Amino acid sequence: MTSGTQTMNQDTILNVEHLSMRFGGLMAINDLSFQVKRGDITALIGPNGAGKTTVFNCITGFYKPTMGMITMSQRGGDKFLLERLSDFDITKQAKVARTFQNIRLFGGLTVLENLLVAQHNKLMKASGYTVMGLLGLGSYKREAEAAIETARQWLERADLIDRADDPAGDLSYGAQRRLEIARAMCTGPELLCLDEPAAGLNPKESLALNVLLNGIRDETGTSILLIEHDMSVVMEISDHVVVLEYGQKICDGTPDHVKNDPKVIAAYLGVEDDEVEEIIHEELDGSAQ
Amino acid sequence: MANSPVTTSEDSSGLMAKAIKEGLFAGLLALGMFLLYVGIETYQNIDNKLVWRTRWGLLAIFVIASAVGRFLVVGFIRPHIDQRKLANAKAGIPEVSDHKSFFQTxxxxxxxxxxxxxxxxxxxxxxxxxxxxxxxxxxxxxxxxxxxxxxxxxxxxxxxxxxxxxxxxxxxxxxxxxxxxxxxxxxxxxxxxxxxxxxxxxxxxxxxxxxxxxxxxxxxxxxxxxxxxxxxxxxxxxxxxxxxxxxxxxxxxxxxxxxxxxxxxxxxxxxxxxxxxxxxxxxxxxxxxxxxxxxxxxxxxxxxxxxxxxxxxxxxxxxxxxxxxxxxxxxxxxxxxxxxxxxxxxxxxxxxxxxxxxxxxxxxxxxxxxxxxxxxxxxxxxxxxxxxxxxxxxxxxxxxxxxxxxxxxxxxxxxxxxxxxxxxxxxxxxxxxxKPRGFVGSREPTAFLKERKAVSGSFTKEGHG
Structure with missing residues (x-):
């Protein structure tokens, strides 16, 4: 364990400490600790069933972790303990947005409406919790136009501007992925959690996704945490990689470091039995030190 | 439906036979369905006893109506509709038109x-x-x-x-x-x-x-x-x-x-x-x-x-x-x-x-x-x-x-x-x-960038509770 055990500093946006999640007899995540640096793209990788999506669900409040602490530090210095917040408050207050492995768009609403729903809380306040807006008072009209403008910018960035008035369910798969990311960004997050954003994309669409994610990081300063199987995406864009296997962290570091780690290679490719033993010995030696 | 029977001379006799067959079948179906519901009526007589009597005339009306109705639909109405659709398609008139009449707007x-x-x-x-x-x-x-x-x-x-x-x-x-x-x-x-x-x-x-x-x-x-x-x-x-x-x-x-x-x-x-x-x-x-x-x-x-x-x-x-x-x-x-x-x-x-x-x-x-x-x-x-x-x-x-x-x-x-x-x-x-989605199946979007397009009912969900 090299770079993972850095001390927590100002640059850490999300700090996961001793996270455990138990489903009945199954320990889906076992004492997991890692950090996400502000302004980084951090990838969470691992074989199927390693517990990646469970980690996501714990961070975004869809599961309540059995043990552990998840601290979100905002730019302004506000800190939130995510394991204590309900799922919608994590987006609303802590400013952590997410997408889903199986895309969850509002298929019967238009692309534009999807992005407007994402700005619900802002608009709700502007409309005086509906009352003022209903009476035509206050700043609702101006805010509604601003919301459409925000949506328009994200549609341009996600290359969906021509489909703005079509139902979201009518988009192609790749476009739906991009729309879901754009929708998450419309909530104004500081940390964006993407669950397999490149799944089911063709190479060209993957490339466009890389450009979109790099753009999000560089232009809005949003930190990104993503789960991904597509190594071309992971190695290309991530600054930091955390590898999970059987609910435990087996490696943590830069893409190059992770790529060459024997444990990661073993986890992904499988190895001969004697090599496994070798690794186990190494691990025992490592932990004894 | 371009492959459905178009009334050319050799087809029409086959179509009539089909219409008669389907009409008879519909009549038979109606007879089976309505025999007990319509054919027999129960009522209370003066001693408060439940007795029944038959209404064959009414039953006959139901059966004949369904048989003739089916015959007309298969034999005349449906070919007519198909023909019109085919003619429209040939003439290049789209089935769904954006044009709205004065009454609609x-x-x-x-x-x-x-x-x-x-x-x-x-x-x-x-x-x-x-x-x-x-x-x-x-x-x-x-x-x-x-x-x-x-x-x-x-x-x-x-x-x-x-x-x-x-x-x-x-x-x-x-x-x-x-x-x-x-x-x-x-x-x-x-x-x-x-x-x-x-x-x-x-x-x-x-x-x-x-x-x-x-x-x-x-x-x-x-x-x-x-x-x-x-x-x-x-x-x-x-x-x-x-x-x-x-x-x-x-x-x-x-x-x-x-x-x-x-x-x-x-x-x-x-x-x-x-x-x-x-x-x-x-x-x-x-x-x-x-x-x-x-x-x-x-x-x-x-x-x-x-x-x-x-x-x-x-x-x-x-x-x-x-x-x-x-x-x-x-x-x-x-x-x-x-x-x-x-x-x-x-x-x-x-x-x-x-x-x-x-x-x-x-x-x-x-x-x-x-x-x-x-x-x-x-x-x-x-x-x-x-x-x-x-x-x-x-x-x-x-x-x-x-x-x-x-x-x-x-x-x-x-x-x-x-x-x-x-x-x-x-x-x-x-x-x-x-109209499985009701009389008006589509929904009007609440906001739009360029044009307001109705969202087809096939995209919207009914909700899950």
Whole structure:
């Protein structure tokens, strides 16, 4: 364990400490600790069933972790303990947005409406919790136009501007992925959690996704945490990689470091039995030190 | 359907044979279906014994009608439609056209003008007393259902929460008006908003325990809630009068200026020197309920363009996605229940003022089912579709009462209104076969960048509770 055990500093946006999640007899995540640096793209990788999506669900409040602490530090210095917040408050207050492995768009609403729903809380306040807006008072009209403008910018960035008035369910798969990311960004997050954003994309669409994610990081300063199987995406864009296997962290570091780690290679490719033993010995030696 | 039989000379004989075959089959099917329902009638004789007699003539009419109908459809109507479609396709005329006629673009204005002119027209054509039937039985009755269905539409059509106990809020509104006007002598115009608020309050009360429920479970609990309210009204005799209900409920007045009470000094008819008639009150009520309907429509349309309305629709599409976007689904659901219940409460207090009498019998489950059926038939979420469905379903069943001529066809003891539910059910099946998403299946987007395109019903979801 090299770079993972850095001390927590100002640059850490999300700090996961001793996270455990138990489903009945199954320990889906076992004492997991890692950090996400502000302004980084951090990838969470691992074989199927390693517990990646469970980690996501714990961070975004869809599961309540059995043990552990998840601290979100905002730019302004506000800190939130995510394991204590309900799922919608994590987006609303802590400013952590997410997408889903199986895309969850509002298929019967238009692309534009999807992005407007994402700005619900802002608009709700502007409309005086509906009352003022209903009476035509206050700043609702101006805010509604601003919301459409925000949506328009994200549609341009996600290359969906021509489909703005079509139902979201009518988009192609790749476009739906991009729309879901754009929708998450419309909530104004500081940390964006993407669950397999490149799944089911063709190479060209993957490339466009890389450009979109790099753009999000560089232009809005949003930190990104993503789960991904597509190594071309992971190695290309991530600054930091955390590898999970059987609910435990087996490696943590830069893409190059992770790529060459024997444990990661073993986890992904499988190895001969004697090599496994070798690794186990190494691990025992490592932990004894 | 380009591959279906096109009537060339060698095809037509085959087509006729097919039509005859299908017609006979349909007749046989109808015979099997209606043999017991229509062919045999049971009734009580003078000794209170159940006896039966046959109605072969009536059965024959049913069977022949279905056989001939099927024959005509297969032999003539369908080939004709296919041919026209083929001709259109050849000529390059698209089946779905963007062009809207004058009537379509100005539909709402035309409909509103027609509704405002409806009572004077009825009076002109049938006299003051004669207009009663048209204004009250058709006009007010249909508009009450339009309003109830529009109210339920907020809960079922927009938020996608299946509510089978909506009639409970209607009852709360009706009893609020009946009791408060009875006990405290408050006027209709004070109690109308109060009844709405009380119903909304009960909507929230119902909302809280069912928040975690979805789909079938939600439907069952709301159904139970509807029954609880009715049973309380039935058994809390000291307050509600039990099954006897509350009678002699005060009439609504023209904002306190004119009264419709016969003895009052400011009686409407007296003040204008008109002959005494109950029709004026009904005409007045017609405009009241029309105004309430307009209010419901206006608020609903306005809310749809507000963040709360969009959140309702988003909730119908995907609740988990809503939560991931920071939307408090608990509050969103509660507001949907409250707003829907409020309109039910308005309609209820209006109902009490119109009838002058309320009893638990008016608030049975069947009413909830009819209101829900109107919402579903109209197309969930569409105000126009729901209004059309209410006119067809409620107006249609009212129309049955008028069909005296059927007695000459089916015999003197034939009472068409008894077939109300049968026809209601049949109409539902037919509509759902041809328009599975209701009369208006598409939804209007609430915002647009370049052009407003209707969203096809195949993309929207019905909600999952």
């Amino acid at each position: 100005h539909f709402l204005k035309i409909a509103l003008v027609a509704l405002v002119l409806y009572p004077p027209m009825a009076v002109m054509l049938n006299g003051v007393q004669g207009s009663l039937k048209f204004v009250d039985n058709f006009g007010i009755q249909i508009l009450i259902y339009v309003m109830l269905a529009w109210g339920l539409n907020v809960v079922v059509g927009l938020a996608g929460l299946l509510d089978l106990g909506y009639v409970a809020f209607y009852a709360v509104g009706a009893y609020s008006y009946a009791l408060l006007s009875d006990q405290f002598g408050l006027s209709f115009w004070i109690l109308l908003p109060l009844a709405g608020i009380l119903a909304a309050f009960w909507g929230i009360i119902l909302g809280f325990p069912v928040l975690r429920l979805r789909g079938d479970y939600l439907a069952i609990v709301t159904l139970a809630f509807g029954e609880i309210i009715r049973l309380v009204l039935m058994n809390w005799t000291e307050v509600t009068g039990g099954t006897a209900g509350i009678s002699g409920i005060a009439k609504a007045s023209v904002f306190g200026i004119y009264s419709f009470d016969v003895g009052a000094s400011n009686n409407f008819a007296k003040a204008f020197g008109l002959p005494m008639s109950s029709a004026y009150y009904k005409i007045f009520l017609f405009y009241v309920i029309l105004g309430l309907c307009m209010l419901t429509a206006y608020v609903t349309m306005k809310l749809r363009r507000m963040p709360i309305g969009r959140a309702w629709e988003a909730l119908r599409e995907d609740e988990i996605a809503c939560r991931s976007l920071g939307i408090d689904t608990v509050k969103t659901k509660l507001t949907a229940f409250a707003i829907g219940a409020m309109f039910g409460g308005f309609a209820g207090s209006f109902f009490a003022a119109r009838q002058g009498f309320v009893s638990p019998e008016s608030f049975v489950f069947l009413e909830s089912a009819v209101i829900l059926a109107v919402v579903v038939l109209g197309g969930m979420g569409s105000l126009i579709g729901i209004a059309v469905a209410a006119i067809v379903m409620v107006g249609g069943t009212e129309l049955l009462r008028e069909m005296e001529f059927l007695k000459h066809v089916f015999g003197d003891d034939f009472t068409p209104e008894l077939y109300r539910m049968l026809i209601f059910g049949l109409a539902m099946v037919v509509v759902m076969l041809f």
